[in-house]
Every structure is written in C-alpha cells, then in structure tokens.
Amino acid sequence: xxxxxxxxxxxxxxxxxxxxxxxxxxxxxxxxxxxxxxxxxxxxxxxxxxxxxxxxxxxxxxxxxxxxxxxxxxxxxxxxxxxxxxxxxxxxxxxxxxxxxxxxxxxxxxxxxxxxxxxxxxxxxxxxxxxxxxxxxxxxxxxxxxxxxxxxxxxxxxxxxxxxxxxxxxxxxxxxxxxxxxxxxxxxxxxxxxxxxxxxxxxxxxxxxxxxxxxxxxxxxxxxxxxxxxxxxxxxxxxxxxxxxxxxxxxxxxxxxxxxxxxxxxxxxxxxxxxxxxxxxxxxxxxxxxxxxxxxxxxxxxxxxxxxxxxxxxxxxxxxxxxxxxxxxxxxxxxxx
Numbered sequence: 001x002x003x004x005x006x007x008x009x010x011x012x013x014x015x016x017x018x019x020x021x022x023x024x025x026x027x028x029x030x031x032x033x034x035x036x037x038x039x040x041x042x043x044x045x046x047x048x049x050x051x052x053x054x055x056x057x058x059x060x061x062x063x064x065x066x067x068x069x070x071x072x073x074x075x076x077x078x079x080x081x082x083x084x085x086x087x088x089x090x091x092x093x094x095x096x097x098x099x100x101x102x103x104x105x106x107x108x109x110x111x112x113x114x115x116x117x118x119x120x121x122x123x124x125x126x127x128x129x130x131x132x133x134x135x136x137x138x139x140x141x142x143x144x145x146x147x148x149x150x151x152x153x154x155x156x157x158x159x160x161x162x163x164x165x166x167x168x169x170x171x172x173x174x175x176x177x178x179x180x181x182x183x184x185x186x187x188x189x190x191x192x193x194x195x196x197x198x199x200x201x202x203x204x205x206x207x208x209x210x211x212x213x214x215x216x217x218x219x220x221x222x223x224x225x226x227x228x229x230x231x232x233x234x235x236x237x238x239x240x241x242x243x244x245x246x247x248x249x250x251x252x253x254x255x256x257x258x259x260x261x262x263x264x265x266x267x268x269x270x271x272x273x274x275x276x277x278x279x280x281x282x283x284x285x286x287x288x289x290x291x292x293x294x295x296x297x298x299x300x301x302x303x304x305x306x307x308x309x310x311x312x313x314x315x316x317x318x319x320x321x322x323x324x325x326x327x328x329x330x331x332x333x334x335x336x337x
Contacts, residue, residue: 017044025050028063036061067324068276075277082203085240089216092226092233111230114218121225125207125215128227129157132209135167137241139206142175142289162193171241171248174198174270175289186251197248200270201287211238264323268302271295272318275302 017025021044028034028051036059045051045061050069054060096112115121129136158168176182176198186196205222207215214234218224228234264272267288274284285295299314306321308314318324 017048018042021045021048021050025063028061029066033060033062035059062320065319065322065324067273068319071273071277071324081240081243085203085237088233088236089218089226092228092230093218111228112233113227113229115215115225115227117223121215121222124225124227126157128207128209128213128215129161132161132166133164134210135169136161136210137206137208137238138168138170139202139204139241139244140170140172140176141202141205142173142179158194159188165193168194169245170194170196171202171244172196172198173202173289174200174249177251196251197245198251199244199248200273202244206237206241208234208238208241211235214238264302264305265298268298268305269323271298272302273324275299275315276318276324 021042024034024038024042025045033054034051036053039045039051039061048069049072050064050066051061052064054062092112096114099111113124115124161168172182176186186194205215205217211234212229212231214228214237216226216228216237218226228237267290270288271284274287279287281295281299282292285292288295302308302318303314306314306317308317
C-alpha cells in the first residue's frame with residue numbers, strides 16, 4: 001500500500017507505470033541517471049525495479065536496462081511452463097497404473113504407453129505418422145551432432161508426410177541456424193507445408209500428430225519414451241507447443257539479430273542474459289545446446305570485452321553495459337568462440 005500523501009502525487013496503483021514514471025525512465029536511459037529526489041514521487045519505477053542506486057553517489061539512481069527488467073518479470077512465466085510440463089509427465093506416470101484398474105475409464109485403453117528401446121519407439125512413431133492426416137508438431141532440442149542414420153530416418157518420415165499433404169511445424173534452438181547438417185536437412189523441405197522456427201531454449205523433445213497422440217522422452221538417453229493418447233494430456237502439450245511457437249523466430253527471417261558493433265557476438269549475448277539470471281556454466285551450456293568448454297570460452301571473451309576481473313563483476317558490467325537492450329538474443333553453434 002502507498003500512503004495518502006504519496007497518492008496525492010502518484011494517483012495510481014504501484015503495479016502500474018504512470019506517464020511521469022515513463023518519462024523519467026526514458027530520460028534516465030538517455031542521460032544515464034536520474035536524481036533520487038525526482039524518483040521519490042514516482043514509486044512505480046522502484047516497484048518495477050527499473051532503477052538502482054548509483055554506487056558512486058547516493059543522490060542519483062541509475063537505469064536498469066529494459067531487457068533485464070523485462071526478463072525478471074518474464075522468467076517466472078517461463079519457469080512455470082517448464083515446471084507444468086514436467087509435472088504432467090510425473091502425473092501421467094503416477095496415475096497410469098490406476099487407469100488400467102478403473103472400471104469407468106473415460107479415456108481409451110492404453111492412453112499412456114511406456115516405450116522401451118529405440119526400435120519400439122521408432123516403430124510407434126512410424127505408425128503414428130503413417131496415420132497422421134493434417135499436422136505434425138515437433139520440438140527438437142540440440143544435443144550435439146545427430147547421427148547420420150537418424151537424420152536419414154527423419155528425412156524419409158517427413159518426406160512421406162509431405163507427399164500426403166500433411167503440414168509440419170518444427171521448433172529448434174537458435175543453434176540450429178549454424179549447423180550445416182541441420183540446415184541441409186531443412187533445405188530438403190522448402191515448400192509451404194513445412195515451417196521451421198528457432199528459440200533460445202527448449203526443454204526436451206516433443207512430437208505431436210494430429211493433436212491426438214504425443215511422444216515425449218522419459219530418460220536423458222532417450223531409450224524410454226511415453227506415447228500419450230489421453231486427450232487432456234495431448235491438448236495440454238499442444239498449448240505448450242503453441243506458446244513456444246509464438247515466441248520463436250521464423251527461420252526465413254534470418255538471424256534473430258545482428259552481431260553488435262562492440263564485438264560481442266550473438267552467442268555471447270545469449271550467455272550474458274543467462275549469466276545475469278544467475279545460471280552456472282553447466283546450466284548455460286545445456287540450455288543453449290553447446291559443451292561446457294565452448295561456453296566458458298565465450299564467457300572469457302565476454303569478460304575481456306567488458307573489462308571484468310571477476311564473475312561477480314561480470315554480471316554487474318553486463319547489466320550496466322546495455323548489451324541486452326537488443327532484445328531476446330540468438331545463439332551460434334558449438335563452434336570456436
């Protein structure tokens with residue numbers, strides 16, 4: 001709650017950014033700072049964490065880059081999507097034995113099937129795609145180079161679908177834009193029936209056929225998968241896919257943004273974003289689809305460019321530099337930094 005005295009000069013809820021607050025924040029971004037006295041009558045700037053104290057002069061406040069402030073508010077939503085998807089897998093596994101015992105099943109029999117071994121998984125995928133009539137949705141996170149035989153299998157499966165008039169929409173991480181084998185694969189299907197988009201981070205692999213059957217992995221080695229035919233679970237996963245699809249960048253649009261003139265590459269922008277969010281090297285590498293050694297080399301280059309002498313200072317310098325202002329970053333491949 002704000003006091004009555006504050007309301008007199010700031011007549012709105014503190015969760016709203018007023019016109020005066022917007023004006024002061026824009027001015028702070030242009031000039032690099034704003035006086036603390038000017039901020040006292042506009043508490044929404046602090047509520048939105050758009051300013052922080054100047055470490056060199058207590059009478060001034062410094063602007064937080066808008067991309068950093070926005071990320072702080074969007075991250076909980078992204079984490080919620082991830083946790084809900086993981087929860088759906090856990091719930092499906094927990095309730096599957098009881099569904100078989102229920103005398104009043106609403107869902108069809110075998111609505112959740114555990115597939116063990118690549119042969120059984122591929123057989124189930126082949127059957128589902130052969131029966132697909134309208135659309136296939138796929139999520140393909142980067143996990144190093146894909147074996148040639150797996151690429152050939154995917155190529156043949158997709159070609160068969162397209163020849164039947166089935167639409168395909170696939171989500172990759174931005175790293176796929178810099179993978180020659182992945183680009184060569186996508187170039188095989190250049191017509192309007194196939195759409196590719198990329199996004200910074202993807203949780204796990206997902207395949208949905210006609211919004212009636214979905215496949216998700218159970219283990220990291222992908223030797224066990226779930227085949228889901230329960231309408232509620234499949235419908236939920238379709239909504240998760242559409243949420244990610246709406247945030248992704250079409251492959252035809254080119255790179256999500258150009259390399260900055262300050263010498264910081266797009267992969268380093270992505271790493272900078274995750275560093276500011278507090279992730280460790282291993283987590284950053286896993287989320288961006290690269291190995292830890294390459295990730296650390298990019299972090300070292302980033303520290304050199306910004307003149308950082310420590311990891312703690314690097315996060316502060318990233319926030320102060322404004323390099324995240326370009327918006328949501330892209331990633332390069334797992335090549336040399």
